[in-house]
Amino acid sequence: MTRAEVAIEQAQRDGAAELASEPFQEAQRKLNEAKAAVDQRDNVHAAQLVEEAFAAARLADLTALSEKSAKAAAEVDKSIRTLESETNRPSSP
Amino acid sequence: MSTSIKLGTLSILVAVAATLTLVGCAAAPRQDAQLDAAREAVATAHRDPQVTGDALIELSKADTALNAADALLLAGKPLADVEYQAYLADRFARAAQEHGKLLASEKTIAELDNRRNAVLLAARERETRRAIAGAASSAQETAMATGRAERAEQELAELQAKHTDRGVVVTLGDVLFATGRSELQEGSQRSISRLTAFLNEHPQRTVRIEGFTDSVGSDAYNQNLSEQRAASVAGALARDGVDRSRIQMRGYGKSYPVASNDSAAGRQQNRRVEVIISDNDQSVPERTR
Numbered sequence: 001m002t003r004a005e006v007a008i009e010q011a012q013r014d015g016a017a018e019l020a021s022e023p024f025q026e027a028q029r030k031l032n033e034a035k036a037a038v039d040q041r042d043n044v045h046a047a048q049l050v051e052e053a054f055a056a057a058r059l060a061d062l063t064a065l066s067e068k069s070a071k072a073a074a075e076v077d078k079s080i081r082t083l084e085s086e087t088n089r090p091s092s093p
Numbered sequence: 094m095s096t097s098i099k100l101g102t103l104s105i106l107v108a109v110a111a112t113l114t115l116v117g118c119a120a121a122p123r124q125d126a127q128l129d130a131a132r133e134a135v136a137t138a139h140r141d142p143q144v145t146g147d148a149l150i151e152l153s154k155a156d157t158a159l160n161a162a163d164a165l166l167l168a169g170k171p172l173a174d175v176e177y178q179a180y181l182a183d184r185f186a187r188a189a190q191e192h193g194k195l196l197a198s199e200k201t202i203a204e205l206d207n208r209r210n211a212v213l214l215a216a217r218e219r220e221t222r223r224a225i226a227g228a229a230s231s232a233q234e235t236a237m238a239t240g241r242a243e244r245a246e247q248e249l250a251e252l253q254a255k256h257t258d259r260g261v262v263v264t265l266g267d268v269l270f271a272t273g274r275s276e277l278q279e280g281s282q283r284s285i286s287r288l289t290a291f292l293n294e295h296p297q298r299t300v301r302i303e304g305f306t307d308s309v310g311s312d313a314y315n316q317n318l319s320e321q322r323a324a325s326v327a328g329a330l331a332r333d334g335v336d337r338s339r340i341q342m343r344g345y346g347k348s349y350p351v352a353s354n355d356s357a358a359g360r361q362q363n364r365r366v367e368v369i370i371s372d373n374d375q376s377v378p379e380r381t382r
Contacts, residue, residue, distance in 0.1 A: 048177045052180050052181065055184035055185055056184055059185075059188040059191065062191035062192045062195060065195050066194035066195035069194075069195050069202070070194065072198070073202050073205065076205040076209070077205055080205055080208055083209065083212050083213070084212050087216035087219070
């Protein structure tokens with residue numbers, strides 16, 4: 001349970017709730033289902049649901065991170081283009 | 094007889110049909126849509142060139158889960174167990190691709206940072222070069238301008254210029270002219286050159302040329318001679334590059350003597366051309382005394 005919970009918390013910190021809402025909500029749902037299965041003493045199914053929650057949380061986390069990173073790269077690229085055009089402009093007499 | 098043959102044939106047919114049915118079952122494996130989708134996701138992740146380095150951790154998990162799913166399916170295990178592994182394979186395969194994208198963006202950002210540093214460095218170097226070149230050329234210009242101005246001032250000083258409230262006054266003696274003539278003598282060029290050097294160095298200043306004579310001869314003669322001598326000097330300055338619009342001239346005849354006309358020495362002093370250079374860009378005021 002803990003491993004999946006940690007992965008979900010990490011994904012949330014990385015902004016997955018907004019940037020990768022589908023896998024993030026899925027991870028949360030799987031975790032809740034796992035808790036319900038434990039309550040019903042269905043430990044085998046609970047273990048599978050925890051693994052699924054972990055996999056979904058990792059997908060959510062990495063999706064959020066790659067999205068943020070791509071956005072950052074695009075911004076850096078834009079700023080460099082601006083910088084290049086400014087510095088290449090001949091100085092006013 | 095015929096009945097027994099028929100029964101025998103029927104039993105053979107039934108046996109063949111049963112065999113065919115069994116063979117048919119073995120040839121058509123069990124299928125699961127979720128597993129098919131997972132298989133496709135894993136294959137896509139394997140083809141993705143960005144899935145390298147740490148992203149291979151997720152891809153390895155996806156492979157393991159896919160293999161488990163295939164084995165469970167082949168062993169005829171419950172579809173729920175197959176689909177559990179298929180789920181893991183699918184999510185880890187997609188996570189591997191996201192991880193690959195993340196690594197690629199991080200690499201791009203690192204490269205862009207290097208490029209930005211290079212751009213900034215190049216810009217700083219260019220600025221430095223410009224500043225050095227600018228300082229050198231302005232120092233050179235200043236030195237040259239200072240040198241020119243100093244030389245021009247010196248030239249003027251050699252003409253024994255006097256500073257008055259009308260401006261700088263240079264008196265050119267009658268030695269520049271033959272007696273009774275208004276053409277400049279050949280030796281006068283040095284004085285003219287000194288004047289034009291100064292005027293060219295101070296293009297905003299204007300100049301007034303005034304001609305004077307001694308009291309010998311008629312007023313009309315002296316007036317005319319004084320005007321012609323002033324005009325001669327003005328023409329010489331213009332030929333040396335001083336714009337005509339900067340030059341005024343006037344003849345005063347025998348008026349405004351600077352010495353007594355009773356002696357030869359006094360009369361020589363009175364025969365003169367005065368060149369007045371303005372202190373600013375205004376015309377030199379008319380003479381009043």
